[in-house]
Amino acid sequence: MLLRIEPRPEVSRPFTCATPAIAMLLTVASGWLLFLALGLAPGETLYQFLVSPLLTLNGLAELGVKAAPLVLIGVGLAIGFRANVWNIGAEGQLTIGAIAAGWVALAFWGQEGLWILPAMCVAGMLGGLAYAAIPAFLKTRFDVNEILTSLMLTYVANLVLSVLVFGPWKDPDGFNFPQTKLFSESAILPILVEGTRLHLGALVALGVAVAAWLLLSRTVVGFQIEVVGQAPAAARFAGFSGKRTVWLTMLLGGALAGLAGTFEAAGPIGQLIPKLTPGYGFTAIIVAFLGRLHPLGIVVAALVMALSYIGGENAQVTASLPQAATGVFQGMLLFYLLASDFLVRYRVRLLAAERKLVTAS
Amino acid sequence: MVQHKGAGAARLELRGITKRFGSLTANDAVSFAVAPGEIHALLGENGAGKSTLVKGIYGLLQPDEGEILWDGQVVHPANPQEARRLGIGMVFQHFSLFEALTVVENIALGMERGTDRKALAGRIAEVSRAYGLPLDPHREVHALSVGERQRVEIVRCLLQSPKLLIMDEPTSVLTPQEADRLFETLRRLAREGCSILYISHKLQEIKALCSRATILRGGRVVGSCDPAVETARSMAQMMIGAELKSLARRKSKPRAEPRLTIDDLNLPADGPFGVALKGVSFEVGAGEIFGIAGVAGNGQNELTQALGGERQIWPGKAVRIDGRSVGHLNAERRRLVGLCGVPEERNGHAAVPDMSLAANALLSARNRTGLARGGIIRRQAAHGFAERVIREFGVKARGAEAAARSLSGGNLQKYVVGREVLQTPDILVVAQPTWGVDAGAAATIHQALFNLAQNGAAIVVISQDLEELLAITDRLAVMNEGRLSRALETTDATIEEIGLLMGGAHGAPVETTAQQGSIQNVA
Amino acid sequence: MIDTFVLVIATVVAAATPLLLAATGELVVERAGVLNLGVEGMMLIGAVTGFAVTIASGHASLGIPAAALAGAATALVFAVLTLTLMANQVATGLALTIFGIGLSALMGASYVGTPVAPLPKLHLPGLSDLAVVGPLLFGHDALVYLSVALTIAVAWFLKHSHAGLVLRAVGESAESAHSIGHPVIAVRYLACLFGGAMAGLGGAFLSLSYTPMWMEGMTAGRGWIALALVVFGAWRPWRVLAGAYLFGGVTILELHVQGANGIGLPPQVFSMAPYLATVAVLTVISAGKWRGRLNAPASLGKPFRPSV
16 A cells, blocks of 8 residues: 655644644653663552642742743744744843842842832843844844754853853852852742742733734734745735844743843742753743644643643653653653654545545546 | 557666645656657646646655666666666756855766766766856856856756756746757767656647657646647647637737836845846836736845835935836835835735635735734734635635735636735736636636736736737737836737847857857857 | 873863764764764763673773764664654754663663773874873874864765765765666765764763763763764865864863853853854854855755666
8 A cells, every 4th residue: 555645735723733643642652661760669659759749739820830931932932933932042141031030139139119120120121132033133134043043042041041141149047059149029929829839920911922913913903024034025915024023032031031030030949040041041942842833732732741740740750750851741842842743734534445436436 | 558659678668657745646647658859748737737747757755656677677766866866967957056056066966976086077077068058167156157057957967978868947037049059968978878757748849849749637648749740829729738829919008107117116126136227227007917927036026025015215206107216215115105016925824724725815015905903903804804805806715814924826716816906006017917827727827917908908928938028918028137128019029029038238249259159050 | 391291182082082083983874875863872871881781791892882882773763763764864963862862871870970990192102202202102092193183084984985986976966876877875884884984983982981880861962063063164174183183172171261261250151152153163164155055065064866
């Protein structure tokens, strides 16, 4: 029996929605095999990974805590990816955003005021935006590949943070640990559910996702982003400027990453430390793709990824599974997603069957 | 079944070749034969299945059914290497050359592996001298003219002493003079015993060159004839299938006030392979259709972009609409002052392939027809506008939500032209309006342009199809290396005159007289 | 003074070698028209595999080929996804890096802190003992020589061999190469596998010679710098070689300036040097308008699927 692969005349809608599910199933199946190979009980470990975090209030709240930055960054990246702008330095923009917000928090340390938190958010967004402006400028002015520059700047950003927390911003009463003072009360995000770490940032992230969805689906700017990404020549024909779109999407992505950094510093961490995130800036790339670059899809994808983080931590404790397993799962998920996307654009036909049809008719 | 008269074993014989792509049958039981030394035309409209058929002969596609006989033996060339070993050479319509590689490297790629490149360079020089196809083996291809590139392809075939040479629409990129030189080479090859399968839809060429023609329509052989005894008209009828409507030439109108004025337009080249526009000037009056002819790659794309606003021009007075300077405006703002355009490339330029027709309506019609207000998209309005274009231009599509990619070339072309025409622009700039479009769609598009002109719009048509320009324009001018010739009244213009203008500063005619005067005399 | 000079040069060579291996591999991949952004991931997989096999077998001579194989196997995943399943090359490359970082950390978890004997330096009696020239030219380990030899081999292959010509043709125009009968997809598969093997070797050099141990994420962005080097080298092997050594120099500068640092700048500031240098160099190269662009393979990153 022969297979024939043909491009579909139009992208398949059902498959577009089904592939994330297919990819997740394949990832779970691969996880089963991986755990077997590692000598762990697959069922038990998968249960720890995927189910047990959902059984407690605290687990659910943690899901929100970890999903919030992923949603913020993922939405920003997805808007860029739609325009074919490959900002992969969100981790760096997040770091600079957190530094800017931390600067505000430390400058007004001990002071009271409802304005401090908003000021931190503005500073954080400006920080991330300014840092994303560097690759945007280099790309639009000199045509420098933004993938490489934004990534290189991530390493630099982490070193800047390290300079600060090991040096001038180190808490003098911190037993020489590389960390700043704990932020004061008015620089900490309010908690939504008493007794958990779920903070206001989660709601903001949800609001941002909805706003981004409206932007992309209902406005000319959203249409412009889409056209620039899919057909640059058609964009020029339409009167849309490619460079302005690069600026717009990069700055937006940077600001949202900066906001995510602010929320991390002012939320679950409450200070600046050398390693602010377990790589949210990179995981958000997977989130963006898994969510089909659609803001609402990204909310779901971020929850899935958050689950993998919490599950990873659980499995680390109960099954002494290395934390790196989370990264393997995330990478695998993206592979499977990219692979199953084939079905969205191509259709596979059984040639033998087709022949029969032809002769029959 | 088409029998070839006279000769014994045919060089090439096809028996019942069928090739399907999904539900489309590109070739349907095609049979014909080519004798040794014969120049055999394969005639048909765009989409008649000519290219698919020869790809099967050259081993690029595998026919689903049927037999290929080579000197009486059944063969199944699985890839081009095997076809070349049999003695089949092919020159592609869109050349299969590599810009960044030298001539000798390009040719080595078409030979068996392990050819010594030094020795090859010598043989290239030899063959190109022998056939009057001058070539420098060590130049990189991107530095060559279109005519020279075609020579590279031909020399590549000749080096393998082919017994059958397939030429796919070889003159579509040549000036009439360059085409004449090509015909000489082909006649000479035929005299030496090489068969030539010549694919074209240009009737005059086939009459001049070929001793036999097989006519394809909708994937089937619909006839076979001797082009020398047929008229162009009778062959066209076989090709198109219906009785040919006489193309009535438009009567020139008295000149009105110019609506579009291009005044000393200069534009630097965009990138290493671009063409700079140098001092382009012309005027188009209300109700006038102005044609711009020329061989591809002489600045037509740049001119389309400069007129449509994809590239802005400072000072803006180089482009004026009703006296108002608009050169500095981008495409969106030029549309608002009444200038709409249709670029040459449908997919990815005039339309976004993966977006719906309704979304594609937003691309260029969002402001003039109110499909978006205050930055917010009005989806219903966009949908409605797309449906109106589909209805009024007879676009065959699933509806306004069908992806642009799912439409056939002709239907998408009707859609993108219709989208601009229904915005009732004051000025319409349209490039290659009927490129790759069937006769019916071409008639619809031409009619729409006539109607628009009738209502007082000024229209610029940029096309490589001289017959089209001669049929629909009032005046025309020729582009060559970024310069525009003086405008000719279409009724007074002759093909020869236009051809000379197209050749312009190409240098080819000069070379010809210097190196092969005898051949030129024959022509 | 001379001793210091020799020492500095030796460390430059060591710092340059992993970059050279990975960049030369990626150069071949890109000349075939494929953009594999997963170099960092492939290097890490190579590093951990080379390390693990060396520990398990006791022979680096087994560890090094294993690293190359592992790199190639990782590249195979990329090739299947992008060449057969037509996935987006940029996204797949990023996925490969994320996956490689995770998988290498998982594989290497039990090796953290395990020491391994560094690759032996080659010792040629007589030659290696020469003053200055000896240690400069004849005192490195086998992978250093291999990296230079492979770069020369790649340069020759691309310029003079028929297969190299086909590979360049495929990278210039997949459609044209296909239409005259060259197996585009097969060529691209082979190029990807070669690129993966070279990245694997680069990783093995890190874990077996440069810092003879395994550490999570020990490549520290070198895979990305290798990608930048290919652009810097304008897709030419010799210029990539020069670039790798230049960047090796920048990395080493950091160590030595740091040692002699009188101004009291924090050490991290010097660690930024290679990353900032990469950004600066990319900017200078890209700003040199069309020159570099002309060398870029014309169909780089564009998917190709022959019609059947």
